[in-house]
Amino acid sequence: MNEDDAPEGERLARIFLTRVVEPGDEVAGRWLREFGVEEVVRRLRDAGARLPGVSQQRWAGLLARAAQAAPHRDWAAAREAGLRFLSPGGPEWPAQLDDLEDARPVGLWVRGHPSLRLWALRSVAIVGARACTEYGAHMATTLAAGLAERGWVVVSGGAYGIDGAAHRGALGAAGATVAVLACGVDRPYPRGHTGLITRIAEQGLVIGELPPGDHPTPSRFIVRNRVIAALTRGTVVVEAAHRSGSLATARAAQRLGRHTMGVPGPATSALSAGVHELLRDQTVLVTDAAEVIELVGEMGELAPQRRGPVLPRDLLEPAARRVLAALPGRGTASAGEVARGAQTSEDDAVGRLYELRSLGFVERHGDGWKLTRQAVTSVRQDHGQC
């Protein structure tokens, strides 16, 4: 488990802010940029001079929330529950979230072991209708499994319907998946997905902006979507009616310069109407994982595996080095074999393997993992061979 290396003071300040400010509040984002975290927290906590851009009434509301916040207690409880907290600019912070500018999350709460930063580098969002059809669920599962089998991380929102099908498809392929929640990460929502979200936290990552215990609201679902869009290289919409929230995710992805993709369906299906609307406007039609990767894999600057490892083996964390050492010099090994070789759990091994994939050391081929050609070379060089 990576520890966020933000100074204790800044971390507590940001944890405090997640209790006071709603996610995606651009006025608060501007405060942070203009006054700095400490000054903003000081004024809120000590009922100081009103910050610009809010009414007296709204300021009073913020002060009331601030008076209730107890960041030390939150942080202690979170550590107890095995949660982490990532601050912008920290070693595990996904830099692409900075594209959100003043709507950038104040911080992210995380359940799960892998590095969000590394996983996000090779991730694709799959989103869509809660009340999806069997066809939509089948497509989400198949796409997610296909992406996972090729070493890609599947990001979704943990909801019923397409989201759940996408997470399950990735999990079923022993793959990597991230659920971005619109509530506290300790508080699986919807309740019917408690088992699924727990499984995602074990094999992957459950993340969110809301502090532990917080509930989702309609507007929180909407602002959550911008995180899904920003975190990933592209967003695939599987089924969506006109005016669905998934379309908002896709539009956010377009604004952020991410790829947007849509899975077609019958023109007679109201649940494909929103997707077809997207497909008529700067969105690429995709029917399988290969077509998704053909598109998102083009961004050469984010595809280190093409150039081989981007950092020397010696800079890897010890746990990652052990997993790397457990891979055979030739051919593939299953995640289970790697886990046994590295003396760790299979879930941990999968997490490390996806991290190593992002760094260019390993590749996934169907059910197996193997060293990249460049990694084999670098291993030989490390050992003085050539």
Next chain:
Amino acid sequence: MNEDDAPEGERLARIFLTRVVEPGDEVAGRWLREFGVEEVVRRLRDAGARLPGVSQQRWAGLLARAAQAAPHRDWAAAREAGLRFLSPGGPEWPAQLDDLEDARPVGLWVRGHPSLRLWALRSVAIVGARACTEYGAHMATTLAAGLAERGWVVVSGGAYGIDGAAHRGALGAAGATVAVLACGVDRPYPRGHTGLITRIAEQGLVIGELPPGDHPTPSRFIVRNRVIAALTRGTVVVEAAHRSGSLATARAAQRLGRHTMGVPGPATSALSAGVHELLRDQTVLVTDAAEVIELVGEMGELAPQRRGPVLPRDLLEPAARRVLAALPGRGTASAGEVARGAQTSEDDAVGRLYELRSLGFVERHGDGWKLTRQAVTSVRQDHGQC
């Protein structure tokens, strides 16, 4: 019935050529351009000097076919059967076929009364798989009916599956439809569509390059597709497997600068795979007639109805003037009412109404027809009113 006003000699020469040269033969097209029709016919008929670009063997084959040709007899029999023959450049020749350059048809055989030239101005092709699904047939029928109800002419190939569904959708909406056959127009193919093609010839047009009695062949279907693509403002592919002939029609339309459109279907359907392939490459996704018209209706230079009538009423043929006069000054009339007022058949009235639509005199609104605002104005001006 318009009479082709090509000189008798040129018409007979072109009828002769339809017996000797295969449709779409660009070598023969170059001969016509470089030597002229008469010289090409003379050399073929009198076994003159070999024309360039063909082997001795192929030349001998052409001479053998030429020896069998009997254009006077063909023309007499065709007139007897109520067929017409259109020559390039004649008054009813659709000028957009000239975009085919050396692959332009030598001439077109026509069954049916309306003006092909006028109908083609506001036409859309709907093509797709013969072995279509119920979904595909439903979409083709619905699209065609929607286009017909808005005054557009539906062009297709008369085949089983999508083609037949498109023709039936237009006919069922008392609309205009053109079947482009890959065989003699007197020889309905497939046999199971004899009734449908007969009905199209009564209410619309059945056209083709092959002389009466000629059979379709696989290659004739393929070259026929270029005529469908060139004749229309755009081509909609409803269902098509990978490597289907309908995709060739769409690619031909793209090369000719026409709009290409595709109707999506489930990503799991092999019969939508070809359409999805198109939709990933410069083809617009459409789900209803309004979206088709939004695209093809943009070509202002071909949309005279926006500017009102393009020629004075006095230049209309008498039959068209009678139909125009049968329309009420205000509100709409059905085709049947117009037919009664103009003392003609309903099929003839529909044909004339679509011609008048192309010329900007009338509009179709659902089941009714009405004068355009500009036509009403011009009628008043004709009568000295203002």
